[in-house]
Amino acid sequence: MNSQQDSAPTTETNTSSMLAERSTVFLLAITCGLSVANVYYNQPLLADIGRSFDISVQQVGFIPTLTQIGYAVGLLFLVPLGDKVERRGLIVKMLFMLACALVATALSPNITWLSVSSFILGFNSIVAHLIIPFVARMTAVAERGKVIGTLMSGVIVSVLLARAASGIVGNILGWQAIYWIAAGLMIVLAFAIRGRLPVSKSSDKLSYRQLMQSLGHLVRQQPVLREAALNIALIFAAFNAFWVTLVFRLEAPPYYYGSQVAGLFGLVGIAGAIATPFIGRLVDKWGARVLVGFALxxxxxxxxIIWIAGNYLIALILGVLLLDLAMHAAYVSNQVRVYNLVPNAESRLNTVYMVTNYSGGALGSFLGTYSWAMWKWNGVCALSFSLLVVALVVHLSGRRSRLKQV
Structure with a gap:
């Protein structure tokens, strides 16, 4: 009994000192970013993929939807293990599995294979959500916004660059090339993580079944968790509805651009990525709920702006800049709210939050491509705006319910 009690503080001390090293935090940020980026490579490539397999907009629109559904399923069934098993080994294994899924996607001979491999790719792309709750657990509550903001800046930069890189690489080498490159990066990161991070065993003795059952208990017992998860899901749905249809908008009049320009639009949001650590500090200073209101x-x-003046390139760029900034602020703010709820349950709290988030994203991708097919750009903008209005109602309703309790 005593040896077990002594080992937990030792591991915690080693991990805390490890997090103080900038090179390790930089490695973790890169790993988080590149693992999540795999989910987004297909968005600027949808038109190219559709032409490659000779399929319609509605059919190819299911590819990012399936990827995000796979991601949500992986978040549900894999991320809770972060509260139970040795974390470094789990992260390394997931990186190798991710490399295999990327290779399978690159080798897809038809749309059926691509659909299945895209789902598996999403399922294995959850490495960031093993790392971030682990780091949050080792960080003081007063500094969690700053730390999560720093890691999320790496995620956001990678996601933005993922859209740009996949668009450029796809235009030059074909849409499969980005998946080969990403597979190589996952293998390199697996060896880097194994050589850099210490072994980190969990003291939680819950069985896997008990872990999964506890998710339902958390949802029922934590109203803030329900509110934050639903809020970010609605925002992410609106965000994805825009991004999966942007390439079709840019190929249409008056722009006539291709996948390369659609990918480069991701770079417009770099300002939001740079601002993310600052947003984290504002969360620590002003409170997460205030920042969520600003984000909405x-x-x-x-x-x-996008809806009214979307035929002008400068307006489209300004709209994308605002959307990315808002998305990052809402994501970090709601995530900090969730991590502060129950000590030693960060991975499970993150599971509920992220499963709801990416389920919303998958729904947004589906509804976005459907809206484009039926009503073009006006349909996409009306859909996204309506989703954000519902998110605002959820946010204000949560505030009113707390005032009544007081």
């Missing part, structure tokens, strides 16, 4: 106001403003 900014995102609604962004869609008004």
């Amino acid at each position: 106001a900014i995102s609604l403003s962004g869609f008004v």
